[in-house]
Amino acid sequence: MDILYKIFIEPFVFMGEAPDLLIQTLWEGLVSGVLYALIALGFVLIFKASGVFNFAQGIMVVFAALTLVGLYEKGVPAFLALILAVLVMLVLAVVVERVVLRPLVNQPDIILFMATFGLTYFLIGFGELIFGGNPKEMITDALFLPQGTTELDMLGGMVRFQHLDIAAAVIASIMIGLLAVFFSKTRIGRALRAVADSHKAALSVGISLNQIWVIVWFAAGIVALVAGIMWGARSGVSFSLQIIALKALPVLILGGFTSIPGAIIGGLIIGVGEKIGEFYWGPLVGGGVETWLAYVIALLFLLYRPQGLFGEKIIERI
Amino acid sequence: MSFRKLGLGLAAATMLAGMALPAFAQDSVYVPLFTYRTGPFAGSGTHIADGMHDYLRMLNERDGGIGGVKLVLEECETGYDTKKGVECYESVKGKNPVIVNPWSTGITLPLIPRASVDKIPILSMAYGLSASARGDIFPWVFNPPATYWDGLSMIVKYIGEKEGGLEKLKGKKIGFLHLDAAFGKEPVPLLQELAKDIGFEVALYPVAAQDMQNQSSQWLSARRDRPDYMIMWGWGSMNGAAVKEAVRSGYPMDKFYSVWWPGEDDARAGGAGAKGFKMLNWHAVGTNFPAIQDIQKHVVDKGLSKASKDKVGELLYNRGVYNSLLIAEGIAQAQKVTGKKVVTGEDVRRGMENIKLDPARLKELGLEGFTDQLVLSCSDHNGHRAAFMQEWDGTKWVKISNPIEPMTDRVKGQLEAAAKDYAEKNAGWPKRTEACDKAS
Numbered sequence: 170m171d172i173l174y175k176i177f178i179e180p181f182v183f184m185g186e187a188p189d190l191l192i193q194t195l196w197e198g199l200v201s202g203v204l205y206a207l208i209a210l211g212f213v214l215i216f217k218a219s220g221v222f223n224f225a226q227g228i229m230v231v232f233a234a235l236t237l238v239g240l241y242e243k244g245v246p247a248f249l250a251l252i253l254a255v256l257v258m259l260v261l262a263v264v265v266e267r268v269v270l271r272p273l274v275n276q277p278d279i280i281l282f283m284a285t286f287g288l289t290y291f292l293i294g295f296g297e298l299i300f301g302g303n304p305k306e307m308i309t310d311a312l313f314l315p316q317g318t319t320e321l322d323m324l325g326g327m328v329r330f331q332h333l334d335i336a337a338a339v340i341a342s343i344m345i346g347l348l349a350v351f352f353s354k355t356r357i358g359r360a361l362r363a364v365a366d367s368h369k370a371a372l373s374v375g376i377s378l379n380q381i382w383v384i385v386w387f388a389a390g391i392v393a394l395v396a397g398i399m400w401g402a403r404s405g406v407s408f409s410l411q412i413i414a415l416k417a418l419p420v421l422i423l424g425g426f427t428s429i430p431g432a433i434i435g436g437l438i439i440g441v442g443e444k445i446g447e448f449y450w451g452p453l454v455g456g457g458v459e460t461w462l463a464y465v466i467a468l469l470f471l472l473y474r475p476q477g478l479f480g481e482k483i484i485e486r487i
Numbered sequence: 488m489s490f491r492k493l494g495l496g497l498a499a500a501t502m503l504a505g506m507a508l509p510a511f512a513q514d515s516v517y518v519p520l521f522t523y524r525t526g527p528f529a530g531s532g533t534h535i536a537d538g539m540h541d542y543l544r545m546l547n548e549r550d551g552g553i554g555g556v557k558l559v560l561e562e563c564e565t566g567y568d569t570k571k572g573v574e575c576y577e578s579v580k581g582k583n584p585v586i587v588n589p590w591s592t593g594i595t596l597p598l599i600p601r602a603s604v605d606k607i608p609i610l611s612m613a614y615g616l617s618a619s620a621r622g623d624i625f626p627w628v629f630n631p632p633a634t635y636w637d638g639l640s641m642i643v644k645y646i647g648e649k650e651g652g653l654e655k656l657k658g659k660k661i662g663f664l665h666l667d668a669a670f671g672k673e674p675v676p677l678l679q680e681l682a683k684d685i686g687f688e689v690a691l692y693p694v695a696a697q698d699m700q701n702q703s704s705q706w707l708s709a710r711r712d713r714p715d716y717m718i719m720w721g722w723g724s725m726n727g728a729a730v731k732e733a734v735r736s737g738y739p740m741d742k743f744y745s746v747w748w749p750g751e752d753d754a755r756a757g758g759a760g761a762k763g764f765k766m767l768n769w770h771a772v773g774t775n776f777p778a779i780q781d782i783q784k785h786v787v788d789k790g791l792s793k794a795s796k797d798k799v800g801e802l803l804y805n806r807g808v809y810n811s812l813l814i815a816e817g818i819a820q821a822q823k824v825t826g827k828k829v830v831t832g833e834d835v836r837r838g839m840e841n842i843k844l845d846p847a848r849l850k851e852l853g854l855e856g857f858t859d860q861l862v863l864s865c866s867d868h869n870g871h872r873a874a875f876m877q878e879w880d881g882t883k884w885v886k887i888s889n890p891i892e893p894m895t896d897r898v899k900g901q902l903e904a905a906a907k908d909y910a911e912k913n914a915g916w917p918k919r920t921e922a923c924d925k926a927s
Contacts (some may be wrong), residue, residue, distance in 0.1 A: 190707075190710065197704075297525050302523075302524050304727060404702070404724075404727075404731055405728060407527060407529075409526075409527030451704070451708065455691060457667055
């Protein structure tokens with residue numbers, strides 16, 4: 170009975186007793202969730218356009234952030250370094266399209282997936298060669314990202330809001346909004362959706378597959394840069410960031426591989442879910458549940474909606 | 488394929504293999520250095536690798552090696568990955584290494600049973616299996632100058648003294664933030680035992696390797712549990728991220744302690760808010776030692792080092808220097824006890840058991856005042872030396888305590904039990920047959 174009490178009653182009693190901590194946990198979860206969503210968005214963009222699960226999205230986050238910080242350390246002014254980092258991501262998109270995607274067109278998806286594995290290890294090695302393996306500090310001051318904390322007395326306690334986290338949430342939301350508008354309202358966005366539906370049909374109406382691929386890889390690169398800046402500002406820029414990017418996998422399972430709103434909602438559910446799970450139920454098993462809880466949440470959703478929350482239901486006639 | 492082509496191919500392959508191997512002269516000894524300059528732990532590993540390499544390279548450049556014998560140095564990149572580390576070991580063991588430094592507790596553990604079979608001593612300097620301090624049970628493993636258990640007992644002792652005595656810790660809560668790996672879990676049994684004996688409560692906060700830079704949950708939990716003190720057992724990017732999160736969450740930094748692994752970069756990550764963060768250490772930082780100045784002169788200034796000049800003398804760089812000081816001293820002592828110039832792994836094992844780094848010897852080596860003395864013996868492969876507490880003042884580490892001796896009375900029994908337990912659980916664990924030198 171004691172264990173049942175600890176699982177089903179105690180956490181909720183504690184939520185009621187310390188609502189400030191509940192708010193704090195929800196806030197931390199939302200911030201993580203927004204950042205997960207941002208990373209997941211990079212996966213979604215590429216998957217929508219090419220049906221490729223881009224395993225390299227995580228290292229693109231690190232590579233973009235390292236490029237920015239690396240250029241700044243070489244004496245390039247911060248905002249020029251930011252522009253140059255964007256250009257580097259454009260060059261990367263062009264190179265990926267020319268060297269990886271174009272030669273593999275019409276190959277099975279698994280071949281393209283494996284090619285992104287290769288791209289990952291290339292970028293790890295290339296990044297370490299250029300920037301070294303040492304962690305770097307994100308140039309938060311130079312980019313005028315806000316620092317400091319606002320402490321609010323509420324619900325009988327205190328809730329801390331990091332200004333950087335607020336900025337991360339706002340910037341990520343704007344980014345997501347812009348991308349959503351771009352891909353739903355513009356000509357390129359419509360072309361992207363056409364490519365996502367059928368490569369052959371898109372080609373037949375004159376849409377350039379190669380151009381679309383460059384655009385989505387570039388967009389994914391910009392998303393990676395923003396994610397890298399925000400994660401890097403929170404905890405430093407190092408190659409271990411690419412592992413965090415794999416948290417986007419349960420987000421995608423949950424939200425669907427082809428849905429931008431799915432990536433956002435999925436990110437928030439995973440972010441909040443894992444923080445709440447770790448905080449209230451983690452102590453029952455000695456902590457550390459956050460590592461796998463996201464996958465359990467995704468698995469539960471998968472049982473009921475294999476296509477994810479917003480994914481397209483695939484109906485095939487036999 | 489014709490025999491001619493096959494012959495040519497084989498000849499080319501042999502030539503390439505020959506080029507890949509380091510050049511061994513007859514009057515040289517081979518010292519592989521297991522390092523990690525890549526991956527999530529490179530932030531710590533790179534500086535240590537530089538310090539290790541540069542000290543030994545300096546001996547080559549300045550003195551022509553040790554006792555007239557050149558050191559053949561070769562790095563093997565492990566990425567702090569146990570599998571890769573074991574691969575490194577397998578790749579170097581055929582080249583007659585005189586000693587192996589795994590630089591990872593995870594890599595050390597699978598190498599321990601191999602050491603006695605391959606006759607290659609293992610130096611796991613202040614890491615690895617604490618119980619391997621027992622030379623009678625682990626004749627091939629050395630972990631000076633203190634074990635993780637010693638380190639933990641020193642922190643608890645220091646905190647206890649701050650409170651006015653160990654007994655004052657009764658009813659207090661100590662949080663233990665640790666990497667969820669063999670290294671981070673190593674001191675947990677002792678911490679729980681101390682908690683039981685002294686009467687404090689322990690809250691464990693494991694950090695998975697993939698979440699090293701995503702620690703907000705752990706620090707939220709710390710806010711819930713309100714530990715009176717926080718002790719960290721972290722490595723790589725975990726340390727800097729933890730300092731940042733501690734500052735972010737408003738945890739009082741003067742109550743935040745760490746074992747001896749964070750470097751300056753980790754403390755700097757927390758900005759001005761990191762002031763007051765404390766950690767154990769047992770050697771000096773800075774370059775104000777003749778041996779380190781010789782490194783600058785003979786290695787760094789000549790472009791033979793991978794370290795940037797401003798990193799020479801920083802904490803983790805000097806930690807690497809200390810590690811290589813032990814390697815060099817093991818080789819020098821081996822030459823002394825065997826009378827041979829070109830020594831083997833078996834000789835260096837004996838040499839390590841004869842290490843006596845007293846103030847006179849440290850002065851002779853150009854490291855006077857760099858560290859406390861260290862004496863190893865046949866039975867004691869650790870030394871269980873004292874460490875001191877240092878505090879981050881916002882720009883540098885400042886020594887804030889006298890030497891803190893480990894709580895030997897509480898640690899020794901546990902250590903012996905763990906060593907015996909290890910030998911019993913590993914069926915067929917060999918009884919020590921290696922003779923002890925009279926001096927040791």
